[in-house]
Amino acid sequence: MASTVSALPRDELDALLRQLDALRLSRLALYRPYPPQLAFHAAGMHHRERLLRAGNQNGKTYCGGAEMAYHLTGSYPRWWPGRRWDRPIVAWASGITAETTRDNPQRVLMGMPGEWGSGTLPAGAVLDTAPARGAADLIDTVKIAHASGAPSVLRFKHYEQGRRKWQGPPVDLVWFDEEPPADIYDEGLARTIATGGMAFMTFTPLEGMSDVVHRFLSGTSPDRHDTNMTIDDAEHIPAEERARIIASFPAHEREARARGVPILGSGRIFPVPLEDIAVEAFAPPAHWPRLGAMDFGWDHPFAAVELAWNRDDDVVFVVRAHRVREQTPALHAAALRPWGERLPWAWPHDGLQHSKDSGEPLAEQYRAQGLAMLPQRAQYPDGSAGVEAGLMDMLDRLQTGRLKVARHLADWWEEFRLYHRKDGMVVKERDDLMSATRYGLMMLRFAEVDAPPRPMPDRANRGYAAHKSGLPGRAVTRR
Structure with a gap:
């Protein structure tokens, strides 16, 4: 093969090399992000810190590598919705160890050893490389041609180097592939302050609710953005393969590794x-x-759910969910009225609080907007409204198959998966739809039908009679 290539005329050889470069370039040129990946890219326009929280093999590292290549080369596709640099940048890409950095972010960006330019960085853009110590084929520094004419600089780093090795001159962009320790993340982020740069992470959260994960899920900073991508979003995995992949994970890691x-x-x-x-x-x-x-909110979201009750079998279905931040009661009501003019609405104790602007209780403001608010706040028939009692009712229904949820309600499922305790106490973050569901179950005895119900068996009649009489029936049994 070598003798055949060397015998080619120079112009034919150059043409062949250009074709090979075009084939290598096509890997990035053909990148079309899935909706969560696109949302992650778009968030870079307004958020300095981003997390793509995804399952194994869902495409998170390739997503990070594609974005890094766009910024380093300054060549953005027409569809690009995120931040752009019109000048060369200095960037760091990193992993846990020297080996994992080489095998993951370096491989995605550069390709395999001996084939530099076969990754998301096209061959024609790689101007020079310098090797690193610590692992075979690990690169320290890469110079990349930028559309402005001057080169960008990329360095590969890893967390095992320790915090001191992360101190240094300013950089524009830092990519953490796999979850970093909090001190490493803080140090890397600090490097971007002087440049007005940004940092992003792509990882599967196997360390649980760590400090790094918590700061993104707490929603306390407008600089941070969390994007969740699940195996159901990974269109490159055939649907029939997904169940097999999920079943292959250890039971206690399935939600993390798949979603x-x-x-x-x-x-x-x-x-x-x-x-x-x-x-x-x-x-x-x-x-x-x-x-x-509903659960009222402004800084933390307003949330609402619709429950449908199969009274024959005492099974409750969450069939609709709505969650939105920083909107007025008029806008909330406009979104909820199409659910049904006669739909009764349960609401929590803070609905009795008076608005500073109008002086009216919150519940009255929603009633004035045409929602059929129940005459009393969410409570059990005996007047109690304990959070723990409500959580135990929900858990009992979930474990006995008497609470089901529509699969497409992504916001509800996100909260369900992350709802947890710390030191025995319920963490009051991202719990708005969970709270709304709890209020609905507490007031289930006030659920109404839009048409006369069909005849019910004695068992269901007894349960319905218990609710109408104010006694705690099965649907509102308290522990």
Whole structure:
């Protein structure tokens, strides 16, 4: 083969090399992000810190490598929604160890050893490389041609070097592939302050609710953005393969490895497999009683759910969910009125608080917007409204198959997976739809039908009579 190539005329050889470069370039040119990956890229326009929290083999590292290549070369595709640099940048790409840095971010960016330019960085853009110590074929520094004419500089680093090795001159962009220790993340982020740069992470949260994960899920900083990508979003994995892949993971790691959910272990409030309670979307029969329930919010989101109750079997279905931040009661009501004019609405105790602007209680503001707010706040028939009692009711229903949730309600499932305790106390973050569901179950006795119900068996009649009489029936049994 070598003698054949060397015998080619120079112009034919140059043409062949250009074709090879074009084939290498096509790997990045053909990148079309899935919706969560696109949302992750877009968040770079307004957020200095980003996390792509995803399962194994869902495409998180390739997503990070594609973005890094765009910034280093300054060659952005037409569809690019994120931040752009019109000048050369200095960037760091990193992993846990020297070996994992070589095998993951370096491989995605540069290709395999001896084939530099076969990754997301096209061959024609790689101007020079310098080797690193610590692992065979590990690169220290790469110079990359930028569209402006001057080169960008990329360095590969790893967490095992320790914090001191992460101190140094300013950089524009830092990519953490796999979760870094908090001190390494802080040091890397600090390097971007002087440049007005940014940092992003791509990892599967196998360390649970660590300090790094918590700071992104707490939602306390407008600089941070968390994107969750699950195996269901990874279109390159055939649907029939997904169940097999999920089953291959250890049971306690399945949610993390398949859906990017932090391992919470005994800290999870509802340790129930998703597959046990998820149902496909459906239109509830007209004779099923329905109830809406809401949790008020502004800085933390306002949330609402619709419950449909199969009273014959005492199974409650969450069929709709709505969650939004920083909107007024008028906008909330406009979104919820289409759920049904006669739909009764359960609401929590803070609905009795008076608004500073209007002086009206919150619940009255929603009633004025045309929602059928129940006359009293969410409580059990005896007047109690304990959080722990409500959580135990939810858990009992989940474990006995009497609470089901439509599979497409992504916001509800996100909260369900992350709902946990710390030091025995419920963490009041990302719990808005969970709270709304709890209020709805507490007031299930007020669910109504839009049409006369069909005749019910004695068992269901007894349960319904118990609710109407104010006695705690099975649906609102308290522990």
